[in-house]
Amino acid sequence: MRRAKVSRRWQNIGSILFLAMLALFLPGTRARGQANAVSGVVTDSLTHRPVSDALISAAGTAQLARTNLRGEFTLAGLTGTTVTLIVARIGYQRITQSVAVGATNVSIEIGRSVLRLNETVVTGQAGDTQVRAFGNVVGNVDMSSTQLAMPSKIVQEALSTTVPGLQIQRASGQLGTGGVTRIRGISSLSLSSEPIIFIDGVRADNTAGSGSVGFQGGGDTPSRINDLDPNDIESIQVLKGPSAATLYGTEASNGVIQIITKKGVAGRPTWSAEMRGGANWLPSPEKLYEGIYYRDANNVVQHLNLIKNDEARGFGSPFSTGHPVGGGMALQGGSDVIRYFFSGNYDRDEGIVSYNWLNKLNGTSNLSYFSGEKLKVDLNMAYTRSRTRSASATQPMTTYLIWACPNNSCTAPGLGPNDPGRGYLAGVTPEAFKEIEGLDNVDRSRIGLTFNHRPAHWLDHRLTLGGDFTNDASSLYFPRGSNANFGFPGGEKLVQNDQSSFITADYSATATANLFANLVSQSSGGVQYYTKKLSQISGSGQNFPIRGVNTVSGGGLRQGFEDPNFNLENKTFGTYLQEQLAWRDRLYLTGAVRGDDNSAFGANYNFVVYPKFSASWVVSDESFFPHSSFLSTLKLRGAWGKAGQQPNAFAAIQTYGPSVGAGGTPTVTPLSIGNPNLRPEVTRELEAGFDASLVKNRLSLEFTYYNKHTQDGIFTAINSPSSGFPGNQFINIGQFSNRGLELALAGSPVTRNDLHVNLRGSIATNRNRIDVLGQDTPIPNTGVGQLTGAYNAAGFPVGSFFYQKIVSATLTSPGNVTNIMCEGGANFSKGDGSVVPCAGAPLLYFGSPVPTWLSAVGADVVWRRFTLATVAEFQGGHYVDDGNVGGEHVFFNDSKAAVEGTDPIVVAHQALGNFGAAGIMKAGFGKIRNVSLTYDVPGTLASSLGATRTAVTLTVANLATIWRAQSRKFGALGQDPEVRFNAPNFYGDPNLSNGYTQESWPQFRRFLATVRFTF
C-alpha cells in the first residue's frame, strides 16, 4: 500500500515535469524579429522597472500579447507600416502608442492608475466584462505586484489589507493555521460565512477550518486557501455580495473570490528564481505572559512569571526562534500557438516552538493553446504537498502557562515554582509537549480545462471543466509514557484521512449585437454543475506495549470510524440568463436571473430563482460633464441582486446511523431528524456608489453603500431530543441584515524625479443585526456560545454576548461578598439602569463579536532604487470573550484580582461562576502588518550574476500592535485581541461567528529576506 501511495504522488509530479520538458521544446521565439511583428519592453514610469503581465494589443486587430517577467513582449501578425499599440494592465493607466511595424526595441512606459475602469473582471459570464460596465465594486488584488513589494507566505495575509470590507479573522499564530474570511459581515446564522472560491474558473475547497486531527488540541486549524502559493497568483478578484455574485447562485451569498493564476506569454523563455530566509519569533514573551498569582503557605500573595522563573532556573524560554527558508523557480514563455507557465516552490517554515514546523512543495503548470483568433484552450494544473507538525496536538502549551498555579496549587508538593512542576498547570512543563506529535499531510491537486471559443465576432462561449482534490492525512500521537496529565499514559495514536473533491462543469455563452448606432446588446446564458464530496475515515489505537510503538495497530485497544457526519455529498445544478444594454460605452444596464436546484433542498422544495439588476454610468464620458482639474473621472453605479446558501445534503432527510451493540452486534441509532421543508437561505443586496479620480488623476476615490438582507435564515437549531433524534436540525427562521459603507482612497501626493510616494487607505463599516428571529426566545449559539453567553437575539448582531451585568457587591472579607447587585431591565436588552439582585437578574447585551469597522492604510515610498512599502490594519467596534482572562479570574483563580479577592466585582463574578463575563473585552486593535524594503540591484551588478534583474526585499510582518481598544480586564492581560477559533465544531459551533478565544497562540513577528533573480 505504501508503494502505491508514493507512486501516485510521483505520478502527479512526473506529469507536471513531463509537460514542462515538452514545453521547452516548443517554439518560443517564432515571431521575434519578424517583419510583421513588434517587440519591446514595458516599464513602470515610476520605478522604471519592467512590468510583467501587461496586455498589448494592436488597435483594429485581434492580435494580443502579454509581457513576461522582464517586461518583454512580441506582437506578431501585423500588417502595414505603423500600428497603434494599446497597453493595459491591472493597476496602470491604459495607454496607446504608435510604433513602426518591424520595430524590435520599442520602449513603453506606463503610469500607475488611480482609477481602473477599463480593467476586466470575472463575473461568471463568458467573455470579458470591463469594470466600467459592472454595477458593483470589485475588490482587485494585484498579487504579482503585491508579492514583489510585500512578500507574503500565505494568501490570506495578502487579502486582509487590500479589499475594503473583507476581514480575515485569524485563528492564531500557530504555523499552519489560517483564519475565517468574511465579506461585509456575517451573512448566515449557522452556516459558514466563507465566500466561495474559484481558481481559474474551477470551484476550489474553501474550508476555513479543517478538521485535521493533528491540530486537535486547539481551536485553530489550517485553512485550505493557504495551500496555494501566492507567487503563482496573478490576481485575485473579490465579488463582495449577492448583487455581484448572483450569477454564481446558490452558495454565493457570502461573495466570490476569483483567483487567477499566472499564465504563459509569447516570447523567449524567462526564468525567475527566488530565495527566502528569515526568522520567526514572539517578541518579549515574558511581557505577554506576565505571570500569575497565588498565596504561599503563609497566605502571602506571590507573583510568578514562569518564563523568567524558567530562565533563572536554567531551563531557558519555552519559546524559540524559527527559521523560515525557501525558494522557487518559474519559467514563462511560449509562442503564438502555445504558451506556458511552470513554477516550483519549496518552503520550510518554523514556528515559535521547536515542534511547530511546516514543509510545503508547490508545483504549477499552466498551458495555453491558441488556434488562431478563435480558440484558446487553457490547461491549468497544480499540485501542493505539505507536511505540518502542529503546536496544538494536545492542549497548547500556552494553556499550561496562562493558567499556572490554579487555585493556589503552587503550594502543593511537586507543583511549586522550584519543584519539578515549576508552577505550570498540573505540573506539565514545556518539555512534555515536544513528544506529542500532531501531523498534517496534505496532497492537493487541481486541474482545469477551459475552452474559450469565439466562432464569430458576435459570439463568445466558454466551457470549463475541472476539479480540486485534496487528501488530508493527519495524525496525533501520544507515546507510551507521555505525561500522564495529557490523559494517555499508555499511549495513543489517532489517524484520520479527509478527502475533498470539488468538480466543476461550467458552460457559458455571450452574444453581442449592435441594436442601434449607440446601443449594444450583450446576451448571456449558461449552465453550471458543481459537486462537492467530503469523506473521512479514521482510526485509533491506545495502550501500546512499549514506548516507541506508534501505529494504530500497535495499540491494545483499537477502533475505526467512518463518521457519516463527515461523509457528505452536495450537488448544484443551475442556469442563468443575462441581458446587458450598453449605450455609447458609458451607460450600462444589466438584468439577470439565475435558477438553481440543489441536492440539499428538502423534498418539498425544488428550485430557487435569484434575480439581479445593475446599472453603471461613466458620467465623466458625457459631453456635459464639467471636467476640471479636481474631478477627472466619475462613474456612478448601483446593483440589486440575490444569492443563496444551502446546508449539506443530509440536512433535509431523516436518517439513522450504524452503531455497535453488545458483542459487536450491528445496530442502528437515530442520527438526523431532517427537515423536508428546508430551503436555501436567500440574501438580497442593494449596493450603490461611485468611483472617481480627482486632482488631475492623482487621487482615486471609491465609495459604496451596501445593504444586505437575509431571509429564510438557516439556523442550526438544537433538535428537541424528546423527538428521539439527537443532534441539530437545520430550519429556516429569521431575517437579518448587514449594511455599511466602504470608502477607499489612493493617491500619489509626491511624484518627483527620484522620489515617489503612494498612499492608500480604506475604511469599511458594518452594522449586523438580527431583524426577525422567528421565535420569541433568543437562541444560544451552540457549543461555545452556551459556554460563554453568545446568543442570537432579535435587534442585536449575530452571536452577541449577553450576561448578567454585575454593578455592585459588598465585600465582607477577602474573597467573600454579599449583596451582589446587577443591572435590571428586560431580558436580552441593553438594560434600563436600574439595580436589582443578581439572583434572577436579566441577561444584558455586552457587545457584538463582529467588527463594526475595518480599516487599512498603506504607503509606498520609491526613492531611487529603494522601495519602502508598508501597511497597517485596524478593526474595531467588536468584543472578544477571552477565555484566558475569564479563566484566570473565575475558574483557575490565578489572576491578581482573583487571588487577592479584594475587588468585590471580581469576587462577585467568582461567586456567580460568571466565567464568560469575566473575560469579555473590547477587541479593537491596530497592527502594522507589513513593512518591506526592496532594493533593485543595479543592472551591471545583476548582469554580473547572469540576471537581467535582481532585487532584494527585507520584510517584517506583524511588526507592532499600535492600538488596542482594551488590553486588560480586571488587571489581567489578554494576549492577542485578534485571534479566534476557526476549528469546525470546536465546542460544537459550526458557525465560526463566535467571538471566543482560549489558549490560542498569539501571532508572531516574522523577518524575511527575499532575493529574486530574473534571467
Added chain:
Amino acid sequence: MRNIFDRSNAPMRASLLIGFALTLLLGAGCSGVLNVELPGRIPTDLLGDPITAPTLAASVTADFECAFSNYIASTTLLSDQFLGASGNLSAKNWGTRKINEDDTSNEQTSCVGSLGAYTPMQTARFQADDILGRLQAWTDAQATVPLAPLRARVAAYGAYAYTLLGEGFCAMRFNKEKVIHTPAEVLATAESKFDAALALVNAMSAGTAKTELLNLVYVGRARVRLDRGNGAGAAADAALVTQGFEFFVTRSVDADTRLNDAWTTLSEFGHGSVAPQYRALTVGGQPDPRVEVAAGPDVGLPPKAFDGVTDLYVITNKNFSRGDPMRLASYVEAQLIRAEVLKAATAVGIINARRTELQLPQYTGATDDASIMALVLDERNREFFMEGGQHYNDLLRFHIAWKVGNDQNGVPYGHTTCMPLPQDERIAAGG
C-alpha cells in the same frame, strides 16, 4: 477531415455546440444528476422491513446501554460519590452541580460523550417505543424469527429508560408534545411500561431468557413502585426476584458509545476522584469490600486528577476498565427494596444476610423505623456505589442535604439537584 472549428462554419457550429452542451446538461439535470450518496446514513423507510427485527431489537439494547453508561457517570458526580476534579469547565460544572437548563452537556448532541444523559436516554426511550411498535406490527413469519423475546426485551429496556427519566430529571417532555410532565407522571408511565413488558415476557416460551427478563422487570417495577410510594407493591415484586439474580449492561471497547464512561471519564481521564468519605469505608472496623478504593499510582494512573490538584482515587471493584459491565438490576437491590419497605426485623435480617455473604459484622443496632431507614440508605449507598443512579435517586427521594460551600479547590457548589429539562424543550413545549 474538416476542422470542427472551421471558420466558415463557425457560427453554425458554435450554435450546435451550445445546443448540444445545453441539452446534455439540462438532460442530465432531469435524470437524477442531483442524486447524492449518503454514506453511513440509513433513510428511515429502510427500517420498515420485518427482516430487520433482530437488528432493531439489538439497537434498543445498544442505545439503552449507552445512555445508562452516561447516566451513571453523570449521577456519580452529581451525587457527590466522586469529587469533581476536572480542569474542563463542562466536567467541572457536573462535579460542582452547576448544571443549568441551557447547559450543552445536559442536552448534548450524541451518546459519544460521557457526561449528560438527557439526549441519550430520550433516544433510548424513543427507540424502545418506536421499535416495539414495529415489532408488534410484524408476524414471526414476516420477520423469520420469533418476535416474542424481542418484544419483551425491547419493552423492558423502554420501561427502564422511562424510570431513569422520571427519577433523575426535574421535568420531562416526550415526542415534542406541548406538554411538560412531572417526575411523578413519568414514573407512572414507567410503571405502565413495566406492566406491558411483563405481559410480553409472560408471552415468551419458558426458559432462561424468560426467567432473566422476568427478574429484570420485577426489579424494575419494584424500583418504580417504590419511587411512587407503593411500598407494598414494590415489596411484592421484589419478593419474586430469584436469589442471586444480576443483570448487567454490557460495555466494551468496540466504539466510543460502548465504553464504560464511569471508568473512562471519572477515573482514567481523571475528571473525578472518589470522595474522601468513601476512601476507607468499613463495617465494624472491617474494610467494606463493596467500595474498594485505590490511589491512582497504585493502579497505573497519575497521582493527580485532571485538574492537576486533586489526589486521584478510583474504585477498583467495579467500573474498573473500559469494558467493565455495569449492573442494572439485582437480587440485592430487590432485597434492599424489601428491607426499605418492610423495615424492622425483616430489614435487619435482609441486611445481615448480605453481610454474612460479604463476611462483614452483623448489624446489632436500633430497629426503629428511622434507624432502619438510615441503615438501609447507608447499605444502598455502599452496595450501589457508582451504580444504577441509586444513591442519586435516594438523595432526591428523601431530600437529603446536598453538599454546599466550596469544593476541594475552593469552587462553590451550585444548586443542581435533579437534572433540569433542557431549555429548548421547555420553550418548545410552551413552558
